[in-house]
Amino acid sequence: MMRHRRRQKVLQATVRAERRDADSLAQVFDTTWHMAYRGILPAAAFEDLPPECAPEHWRRQLYHVPPQHLILAAVDEDDDPVGLAAAGPDRFGGQDWAELYALYVMPGYQRLGLGRRLLSEAFRLMYETGFEAGIVWTLTEAASRGFYERLGGAAQHRRESVEWGHDVAQTGYVWPDLGARFAAAAPAEAAR
Numbered sequence: 001m002m003r004h005r006r007r008q009k010v011l012q013a014t015v016r017a018e019r020r021d022a023d024s025l026a027q028v029f030d031t032t033w034h035m036a037y038r039g040i041l042p043a044a045a046f047e048d049l050p051p052e053c054a055p056e057h058w059r060r061q062l063y064h065v066p067p068q069h070l071i072l073a074a075v076d077e078d079d080d081p082v083g084l085a086a087a088g089p090d091r092f093g094g095q096d097w098a099e100l101y102a103l104y105v106m107p108g109y110q111r112l113g114l115g116r117r118l119l120s121e122a123f124r125l126m127y128e129t130g131f132e133a134g135i136v137w138t139l140t141e142a143a144s145r146g147f148y149e150r151l152g153g154a155a156q157h158r159r160e161s162v163e164w165g166h167d168v169a170q171t172g173y174v175w176p177d178l179g180a181r182f183a184a185a186a187p188a189e190a191a192r
């Protein structure tokens with residue numbers, strides 16, 4: 001019963017991240033990034049941590065979110081972020097494409113629907129901003145590929161890239177019609 005009530009509350013709360021969330025977003029990224037990529041990235045990758053592990057990175061991002069960019073948080077019953085999504089214009093492709101730059105849900109909160117909510121809400125908002133298609137790049141070896149496939153993404157692109165200082169193979173998942181897929185999918189962001 002407790003678990004059910006907690007889950008209901010968590011599932012309702014996807015909000016725009018605020019400056020006061022910087023510490024928590026860094027914690028979400030740090031914990032989840034380590035869990036997700038241990039065994040995939042070489043050990044050396046964990047000696048020099050990504051900037052997103054530091055609160056200062058998120059403080060800077062949240063101080064001025066550029067137009068057409070967004071940072072969303074999934075929050076727990078205490079209003080603390082336990083998941084995050086960052087999106088903006090596609091860094092490598094067409095002008096009317098949105099890219100999901102980051103999607104991280106803390107290990108204890110995975111498989112509760114938060115990743116789906118964050119992705120759906122991010123792409124819905126990007127569609128409302130004028131983007132017609134969406135893409136996310138993931139490590140080809142990562143477990144998250146199953147998640148993107150479950151959410152209807154098509155593995156249309158491959159590339160070799162350098163991520164966190166290391167050569168990796170990446171797969172690009174594409175949603176060609178954000179309007180059809182996400183426009184009515186998610187309710188409006190929860191008030192905070």
Ligand SMILES: CC(C)(COP(=O)(O)OP(=O)(O)OC[C@H]1O[C@@H](n2cnc3c(N)ncnc32)[C@H](O)[C@@H]1OP(=O)(O)O)[C@@H](O)C(=O)NCCC(=O)NCCS
Pocket residue numbers: 032033036102103104105106109110111112113114115116117136137138139142143144145146147150151
């Ligand atoms: C990938 C991630 C964001 C998914 O978030 P989540 O909250 O656990 O996912 P959800 O609960 O919303 O899952 C939605 C659906 O996808 C399925 N799913 C989730 N993770 C999956 C996986 N690894 N493989 C296959 N299916 C998966 C769920 O079972 C659910 O299916 P359903 O519709 O039948 O219920 C989360 O696991 C995560 O943060 N992973 C580590 C970081 C990472 O890899 N991020 C992506 C960087 S590109």
